Amino acid sequence: MQTELQQKNNAHHFQPFSDNKTLAEKGPRIITKAEGVYFYDSAGNKFLDGMAGLWCVNIGYGRKELCDAAAEQMRELPYYNLFFQTTTTPATELAAKIASLAPDHMNKVFFTGSGSEANDTNFRMVRRYWDLKGKPDKKIFISRKNAYHGSTVAAASLGGMGYMHEQGDLPIEGIVHIDQPYWFGEGDGLSPEEFGIKAAQSLEAKILEIGEDKIGAFIAEPFQGAGGVIIPPATYWPEIKRILAKYDILFILDEVISGFGRTGEWFAAQTFDLKPDLMTIAKGLSSGYVPIGGVIVSDKVAQVLIEEGGDFNHGFTYSGHPVAAKVALTNINILDEEGIIKQVKAESSPYLQKRWQELADHPIVGEARGLGMVAAIELVRDKVTKERLEPESKGGGVCRDFAINNGLVMRPCGDTMIISPPLVINEKEIDELIEKAKITLDQTAAHYQIG
């Protein structure tokens, strides 16, 4: 029997990334409150949030300072826009704070309402940049298969998700996709190091095939998030850097997940020593408490778009919304002042990664990998042949359901189970996460009569 709220939901709520018909048969789980790394549903169940919501609640749930910041800002100035020569104190202060944390060569921030809008903004900025440089033919974007860059038309096209492209005739023209650095799935007998070089070289091959004079930018996540926490082999980024240095194309680093501490640095550009021209941010920027995103713009691109560009005919009603900006600024200040990211680097991420590696011994785990506060395991029936539990990646869903029943949110990406917990997760909570993951794996193995 479904509750009244569930019935109302079935009747009126069309939900994102869901099969709304089967959801209505089951009735959605209703999330009611949250604290720290836990949330609760309307049936009174408690869950350890191994995904920090959707990779965003970096600071953890229930930080009163963020609520107070929103309430104060709403009382003082609930809304004003940034168009037509105005700004607000929170938007300006937030831009300055972000610039102070970003790589040295990046000093301007363009605000949006989300990561998708930020990547749409990148799309327009890159094309505008090349027009202003007198090279209007440089319009093509190179992205990667199985990338995630958002869900608007340009962002979904930049992304490399086949199941998204199938709906709505995407990608739009002018976007091409090269191989991803997914060693476990596509390594084909090569060592990770060899495969990392090979995957990176597909960028150079594509540049040579299309012609440098037609390419505007290469876009990539530092590690693929929604694609399954795919962490490139150590040789990948150095080889990409070598290629980018050789050709005159812009580099967009999508830090929507990796930004604001996920890898133990403020940005993964610092972790991997990358020098992007544009950087996409959202999610951890406000720890998900309010919607906000943006593009961090390098001096090189700002010089052209701002010094030579005149009006940039682009922006959103809610670009840098004062309440969102104030909450984001408060969030960043807390991450900074409480040393949360330093703590991730020095203590909690080494501990999480050490314990996560224990899962590699499990009979249905083909690989356990991780970086900072993200991690993944590959579910297999056979560790040697890498045969999966079931065709069509159904094993991931089975494993996820056991995890939920055990009070742990662990997300399936095909046959890969991933986590991205709040950065504030402590050792005791990490222990709980690992114990619950182990029980979940045992139950999944038993379900498939393995081991």
Ligand SMILES: *Cc1c(COP(=O)(O)O)cnc(C)c1O
């Ligand atoms: C979530 C995500 C986006 C899209 O952000 P939204 O705020 O959902 O629009 C873009 N890029 C990456 C890497 C993401 O993980």
